[in-house]
Amino acid sequence: MNGGSLDIVGTGIRAVAQVTAEARRCIEAADLVLYATDAVTARWIERLNPRAESLDRLYAPGEPRRVTYERTVARILEAVRQGRRVCAAYYGHPGVFVHATHASLRLARAEGYPARMLPAVSASDCLFADLGADPGHRGCQSHEATDFLSHHTVFDPAVPLILWQVGIIGDWGYGGRPNRTGRRMLLDKLLPAYGPDHEIVLYQAAQFAAIPHLTARFPLRRLQAVPGDPYCTLFVPPTGASRPDREVAARLGLTVPDR
Amino acid sequence: MNQRLADFLIDLAEDVAARAAFESDPAGAMARAGLSAAEQAAVRSRDQRQIRLLLSRAPAGRLTVVGAGIRPAHLTPEIRDAIAGADRVFHQLPPGLAAGIQPLNPCIESLLDLYAPNRSPGEITAATVERLLAPARAGEAVCAVFHGHPGMLCFPAGAAIRQARQEGLEAAMLPGVSAEDCLYADLGIDPATHGSQSFEATDFLVHRRRFDVRSLLLLWQVGGLNPAGRPARHPDHGLAVLAETLRGHYPPDHRVAAYEAAADDASLPAIRWLTLAELPDQEFSPFTTLYVPPLEKPVADPDVIARLQADVAAPDDDR
Numbered sequence: 186m187n188g189g190s191l192d193i194v195g196t197g198i199r200a201v202a203q204v205t206a207e208a209r210r211c212i213e214a215a216d217l218v219l220y221a222t223d224a225v226t227a228r229w230i231e232r233l234n235p236r237a238e239s240l241d242r243l244y245a246p247g248e249p250r251r252v253t254y255e256r257t258v259a260r261i262l263e264a265v266r267q268g269r270r271v272c273a274a275y276y277g278h279p280g281v282f283v284h285a286t287h288a289s290l291r292l293a294r295a296e297g298y299p300a301r302m303l304p305a306v307s308a309s310d311c312l313f314a315d316l317g318a319d320p321g322h323r324g325c326q327s328h329e330a331t332d333f334l335s336h337h338t339v340f341d342p343a344v345p346l347i348l349w350q351v352g353i354i355g356d357w358g359y360g361g362r363p364n365r366t367g368r369r370m371l372l373d374k375l376l377p378a379y380g381p382d383h384e385i386v387l388y389q390a391a392q393f394a395a396i397p398h399l400t401a402r403f404p405l406r407r408l409q410a411v412p413g414d415p416y417c418t419l420f421v422p423p424t425g426a427s428r429p430d431r432e433v434a435a436r437l438g439l440t441v442p443d444r
Numbered sequence: 445m446n447q448r449l450a451d452f453l454i455d456l457a458e459d460v461a462a463r464a465a466f467e468s469d470p471a472g473a474m475a476r477a478g479l480s481a482a483e484q485a486a487v488r489s490r491d492q493r494q495i496r497l498l499l500s501r502a503p504a505g506r507l508t509v510v511g512a513g514i515r516p517a518h519l520t521p522e523i524r525d526a527i528a529g530a531d532r533v534f535h536q537l538p539p540g541l542a543a544g545i546q547p548l549n550p551c552i553e554s555l556l557d558l559y560a561p562n563r564s565p566g567e568i569t570a571a572t573v574e575r576l577l578a579p580a581r582a583g584e585a586v587c588a589v590f591h592g593h594p595g596m597l598c599f600p601a602g603a604a605i606r607q608a609r610q611e612g613l614e615a616a617m618l619p620g621v622s623a624e625d626c627l628y629a630d631l632g633i634d635p636a637t638h639g640s641q642s643f644e645a646t647d648f649l650v651h652r653r654r655f656d657v658r659s660l661l662l663l664w665q666v667g668g669l670n671p672a673g674r675p676a677r678h679p680d681h682g683l684a685v686l687a688e689t690l691r692g693h694y695p696p697d698h699r700v701a702a703y704e705a706a707a708d709d710a711s712l713p714a715i716r717w718l719t720l721a722e723l724p725d726q727e728f729s730p731f732t733t734l735y736v737p738p739l740e741k742p743v744a745d746p747d748v749i750a751r752l753q754a755d756v757a758a759p760d761d762d763r
Contacts, residue, residue: 207517305621324648335745335752
């Protein structure tokens with residue numbers, strides 16, 4: 186082996202404030218940092234390690250995402266094969282909503298290079314902290330909004346539901362006008378389960394230090410008002426009482442209090 | 445009396461350097477002295493009556509609940525600052541993580557003594573909330589540090605935040621790296637690809653939660669599925685009930701992973717693949733999570749895609 190290696194790290198959601206100690210060490214020690222982050226983190230990375238290169242230049246507007254992703258994998262692997270200690274740094278958690286990282290990791294390992302992914306604070310971590318929705322309580326269902334429609338995803342209304350990228354539902358190109366059909370179809374899917382007055386929460390995590398997160402609460406029937414913002418996430422609180430099943434509880438040896 | 449504000453004004457009177465620092469950067473000097481937003485506003489407004497009023501009463505305490513991550517190397521700058529800047533720090537951490545935060549603040553206390561074996565989870569939560577809020581009520585800035593992410597499978601943290609807010613105290617939660625974050629990194633799975641569903645294992649069974657077999661399924665605390673202490677392979681052992689439930693959705697040879705994140709920077713995660721048929725024979729630790737991969741790849745309904753695309757293609761005046 187020629188000494189090449191790959192560390193894939195995440196920089197968290199709140200720029201710089203959520204970088205783990207180990208991610209920072211990887212960025213500092215790398216021969217080359219390839220990054221796809223927000224601008225504040227990008228600047229911070231370049232100050233920390235001048236051997237840094239943005240992956241954004243591999244992205245061309247209007248191009249299918251798959252092409253960008255293949256080019257990213259190729260760039261990361263090219264640097265590793267040159268024998269460099271490469272650190273790929275991504276916004277949020279490097280394994281969530283990112284194709285190129287998992288593929289790069291598999292490829293680097295298949296070629297015999299030491300390669301690892303380090304966990305980071307993700308967008309759902311921020312949501313759980315800011316909205317106080319502990320998934321240990323009733324669980325959690327988390328889906329990309331367009332997939333949730335087109336896959337006819339089965340869901341449980343007694344369990345919290347998170348729909349990512351709800352602002353750009355039905356919009357593959359980014360930057361188009363809000364897709365009203367997508368909003369109407371989502372409303373049609375959610376209405377029978379929750380009813381028109383169920384309160385839903387539009388959430389945006391804080392991306393910069395000293396800036397608070399944003400929440401807007403409104404009844405489900407006003408779903409059409411969701412802005413066309415890719416950073417907006419829809420949180421649908423659970424509805425109805427969640428009653429334990431007596432038979433299952435008895436088998437497990439749990440006592441269920443009478444109503 | 446508000447000692448924090450009084451001490452700050454004493455420094456301004458006695459210490460030339462402190463006065464110079466305040467004159468060149470009032471906001472920075474006040475923030476470094478730990479003054480609250482209300483105290484800073486009062487000093488900046490030069491409203492003597494307001495300053496006297498704030499001096500006469502104890503400052504409002506606050507509670508910051510933070511996550512230390514799973515391993516010591518998971519500490520983030522915002523968590524480090526929250527710990528370092530608090531008047532009192534309480535933690536509920538295993539020894540390695542506790543040692544990692546020890547140098548950050550001289551006033552660190554463990555909450556582990558509250559976990560007496562004869563106490564119910566509800567009693568532990570109530571005792572934890574009381575321990576955290578007592579100093580906050582007295583005006584101190586309290587930081588509570590939990591293992592992993594404080595908002596995930598951590599009822600005392602959420603309860604303390606709700607109670608603090610109810611009493612009019614400022615309260616915030618800062619996320620930490622969770623066991624779920626480690627699982628995605630270690631198993632090489634992107635939960636966004638096909639969606640994810642996660643449940644505490646007992647809750648999943650007892651409430652018969654609905655889920656989609658085409659999305660990944662995570663079950664937390666599968667090691668706690670045997671509350672009645674039934675012998676292994678008993679038909680009513682929690683793992684037998686779980687295997688039976690999952691068998692209603694997946695074939696018996698469906699492979700699942702028992703996962704436990706690495707507890708320190710030198711260890712590796714524990715990952716064991718097994719079939720659903722083998723599930724009743726297992727013994728899991730309290731930290732084991734069961735990962736059930738999707739049964740099949742979801743297929744997008746072409747009709748839904750066509751309707752969505754028609755909207756984007758339609759001219760504006762058609763709407």
